[in-house]
Amino acid sequence: MPEILDNETALLERMAKGDKDAFQVIYYHYAPRIYGKLLKLLHSEDLAAELLQEVFIIVWQKHALIDPGRSFRSYLFKIADNLAIDLFRKANRSTQLINRLLEASIDHYTHTEERLEQKENAFLLQTAIDALPPQRKLVFTLCKLEGKSHDEVSRLLGISTSTVNNHVVKATQFLREYLAGRPDITGMLLLYFLFK
CATH class of the missing domain: 1.10.10.10 (Winged helix-like DNA-binding domain superfamily/Winged helix DNA-binding domain)
Incomplete structure (x- = not known):
């Protein structure tokens, strides 16, 4: 699957105008890539899925600000990175979240070892x-x-x-x-x- 959609600029222009169908095409193209990146960072399917949804909620909330002339892929990955960083910052203040991240890392390591x-x-x-x-x-x-x-x-x-x-x-x-x-x-x- 190509990194960039053939008609991505046109889709982004439509999405910037509030076209939900264009948003859906963009979502299905990029969601697996963003999820994969988040999974590598977090080692938790649940947390990766949660942040994936947040990424695209932010995209839709700011759809009118999207510039079709700039790299949309980089924009998405930047949002994902920022959300992951925020999650780790919150983890410093939340014992429950730290435990969740630790359990996910241990499970990931254990499954890899097995x-x-x-x-x-x-x-x-x-x-x-x-x-x-x-x-x-x-x-x-x-x-x-x-x-x-x-x-x-x-x-x-x-x-x-x-x-x-x-x-x-x-x-x-x-x-x-x-x-x-x-x-x-x-x-x-x-x-x-x-x-x-």
Whole structure:
């Protein structure tokens, strides 16, 4: 999506005259960008959404003062920055707001850490699975990752169920040993894949 609308000047001229349809087009174009910026600053979806609404309330209240010849994008981002700064100033005087901002930052950090940890765990597990002999890897993948029964895999690959079971047991044993020496992999992930 382009940074500036093709007919932005005309839309701004219409909005300056009080055209609500033009305002709506401008809103839907810029709202996601402003929201993204506010979310990066505040790490809170609720606070970002609140300030986003305030940005466009201010724009509409001052629509008659808008100069279509100047950068509207810069104008919007300046309003968003000022509102965020005001919010942080208020936070200095409000324990409740400080707590809200802190909780949002902690949640953001925790979710980011969890996502990174999940990616690392998945990579470690996949590396271990890739180290299995081809047939054993295939059987393990079908049984443990795709959830197929031993009978289904037996029919699918044309091998006996006891051979399927043998592959699963040996693959599980190998993976347990491979991953046991890696304290960085989450125990729950290991249990999930090896014993489900």
